[in-house]
Amino acid sequence: MPAKWEEISARKRQVRDSKIPKEWRLASIDPARINVTGVPRECGILTAEELNITEDYEAKGIVEAVAKGTLKAEAVVIAFCKRAAIAQQLTNCLTEIFFDEAIERGQFLDRYMAEHGKPLGPLHGLPISLKDCISVSGYASSVGISARADTLATEHSVLASLFLSAGAILYVKTTTPQGQLAFDTHSYLWGRTLNPLNTTLNVGGSTGGEGALLAMRGSVLGMGTDMGGSIRVPAACCGLYGVKPTSRRVPRQGSETIEIPGYFYGGITTVAGPLARTMGDCKWFFEVLESLEPWRHDPQVLPYTFKTPPKKRLNIGLLKSDGVVVPLPPVVTMLGEVDRALTAAGHNVEVIDLPEFPAAYWTTLGLITLNPTNNFFNLMESTGESPTPWLVQLGLKRKGHKPDALDDSYKLIHAKEQHEIVFQKTLWERGEGKLPLDVVLCPVSGHPTPKQDGWAGPDYAIVWNLVDYPAGAIPVRTVTKKDLGEEIAAPSLGRFDDANRALWNPEFRDSFLGAPMAVQAVGRKGDDGALCNAMQVIDQVLRGFASTKPAAQLPKI
Template sequence: MSSGKWQELAKAKREQLQQGIPKEWTISPRSESNVLQIPGECGVLSSQELEITSLSDVSVLLRNIATAKWSSLEVTRAFCKRAAIAHQVTNCLTDAFFDSALKKAAELDDYLQRNGKVVGPLHGLPISLKDQFQVKGYPTPMGYTSWLDKVAEEDAVVVQILRESGAVIYVRTNVPQTLMWTETYNNVYGRTVNPFNTSLTPGGSSGGEAALLAMHGSILGLGTDIGGSSRLPAHFCGVYGFKPSYHRLPWYGAVNSLDGQESISTVVGPMSTSMSGLQIITKAILDAKPWRKDPQALRKPWDHEGYALSEHVGGKRLCFGIMWDDGTLKPHPPVLRALRQVKGALEAAGHSVIDWTPYKHGEIYDVTRAIWYADGGEDYEACLSPTGEPLINSMKPGADPHEVVAHRKPREPLSAYKLWQLHKQKRRLRKEHLDRWESTSSRTGTGRPIDALLCPVAPYVAVPHGQTRSAVYTMIWNALDYPALAIPVTKVDPSVDTVQSRERFFSPDDETLHKLYDPEIFKGVPVGIQLVTQPQEEEALLAMGQIVDDAIRKPSETCGL
């Protein structure tokens, strides 16, 4: 194939996406770095459409549709228009299914009017998808030019379930090439930027999804997560991101990088502007019995007792562990302040918080990376070679093509035997970590181990493009298969989050990270925290996430600032 073929394919796809946006929804170019206010100022949205899309609570929006306060057609059109605006200022979309979405919304309205009841728990709700979930009749390129002609013959299983539950599928969102980045840039669609500051990254690999949610171009969507791909972008963009345990939500029919690597499984990662959104979509998917469509999905229905926290004293006087750092990278001041704020809010609400000491994090990180890169880069090459598309080795704007960051440097592939040894090592580390968690029962004062663990999502907030480091604070929970949740807490305040001097560092990487912090660069950027529970405790995690969220947002709460 000619060397320019991949550029031609990418250009044609971008033009197709642009043509899918109605001219009356286009806006003039903007120069400001914070673009969050543009939907309300550009004149494209009516006052009702602004009211609809300004909602954050998914339960309220669903109730308004079910009671016919707003029709699904009105809601869907509003989110289609706002998604179009969001794309023009952040480059967050890969597909716009506007026409089919509006048609489906009208059909759902007709059903509600004729039958007096909703189709299902997600009736009339527009839901966005990361560009990994197949939609029948469309390719799912995932940022690869060689996949632009691979048209899906059917929806991914989770998309089938969403449709059966009454959801309206209207857009898909951007990802990084190969997915294995905590930023979002590829050769097909280009770079997605953070709406709080377009010179900063929205994270990855669900960066397009997070940017869309932050712009309120979506209220609920699906990302994915193998090492932090839903939680890191949620943290960078001030939304909620959820990583369940392996195989709890159906994966079949989604496309993937490193496909076939199942020791550390990629999972469906719901993302939303509210905790209610995460709970509603998770329950809706589980109530649909996904194990009847996906042979790897666990036969584990929604656990009502788990959500009622029956094993955690009904949510009264919980004991949380808190990990201030992982012993390899010390978090920046606003991240530590967010943890202090959450700790103070929980204690004011009657819960207790005890310190958690990190355990063998460095070893877990090394094992995880070795498993991911066991193929020596063959997966990437197989995806790129058909069109001659180059591998992106740096996320820096205008980077030298020969500049290769550490995790992109070529590695020798591992033999099957050596890979098995890594699997054994990971299994041992999982057992040791479980024992450590259980041992906290001697310190909690409740007679049981900590109910959940609080920790950073990352040691920093959204950074300039090309400046992210390894996702160590999230990937550990993928390796250990612990469900985890990113919850927004605050924003960077330079008057409070000042540079702190340090004389000792864990490593040269830790010192480099310390020097990266500049409170003026990160001014006003969201800061979140991560909440973690033991494997298969998704319902308990979501319930405790609501408790944490309520404590943070209690109007009178000011402690920990």
């Protein structure tokens, strides 16, 4: 008889926790403390050098320091292993731990440098954390489901192999929600992952473990995946940067899902991309990846050129509402501040409308709900596991293939193609008398980071997956007391808007105080380099504008 999920969960957690050395364990954890980002500096586990490594270097800077001999790869990986161990104890962000192998890898890289006088590759000595679904040989990719917890990968994913060939160090895999199906990270297998900026808030999903680990500085560069906001949402919740690229740029071969093999949500493709504490590191990741020629290793990746000359003055389209959800007052105020900051810096900001967006959102929902759920429920039932409360609230139920699913799929994919044409003309071709846009800015969501399991909907994020545009999150600031005094002036746009407005009811509103907010930047399909250039420019402006400077709990830029 198959083991029950309770037994599997207890065993997997015990194995994971046993891999944290006793000397890296916290003496105590204060349950009343909601911002835990300062604990690594206070607990005494990290040396002064390890604090310096984990707090004062970007990913690119670590690689440069190791290449120069300023840092040793072994010292770097030990520092991040220790900090990841602390992060796990405080936020429950890890699934698989391979600290011993990582330290041995660091020692090998130091020997290689001493013997050859040059780095192994462009990622030499850099620890990289991976979302649980990205396969590493000998470890499970459970994606938050107990029935998958003991299925070990027999080979590396293409992405993991490329990282290792370039000299990187793999040391942890990070939590996802059950089946990677939620915008908060909670599963019965691993438990709930906490937001280290405020442990009562949503950490985001489905790449929530990466969000928590990076916010704790237990990683300097993490890899996630995104089908409807799964990179951008955790980045927004945790005050980070995250970029969803155009499809067929970053290898996904060897990344696990709960989908029926070959069924990629009928027209919405999941992509892999980076999360980091600086926009510079996200951009640098794509530059390094291009140099590794991933199209030679994954047949789904097309050859491309990332590097694009940066523009000093941007033409920016500001989409204040998507026509599905009216943003809550703090988000509206934040967008106004972003507008003023960019205008004051000499950029052209134009408020735009995208009337096609609501129809595109309905098409997106149609494609997602066309996907049968039997595979998910079969896995769950094999161990007696139930869907988590967020999925129950979502209304996820068992369903097989509809008799007319193929016809519905054709209709929806045709609708997707029509939306792509309209988006192209509205945003990028524009016609006479209108400036060509370099980038579109909009919210990541209609609300700031909410309480646990409070994320209201994917509308602002998921439609960019439908049309396959690159998009990323840029942290802006946190919610203030003044923000809480504002009321919603616009009439409701419907049931999705009503769900968003419910978060602004008096009994919930105060929970937003101090909650992170981010702006989403969207680029033209295939112009990932131009998008990252624009995000860097926008971020530099926002970091220097008084009204949008992040509060102390957000990253130091």
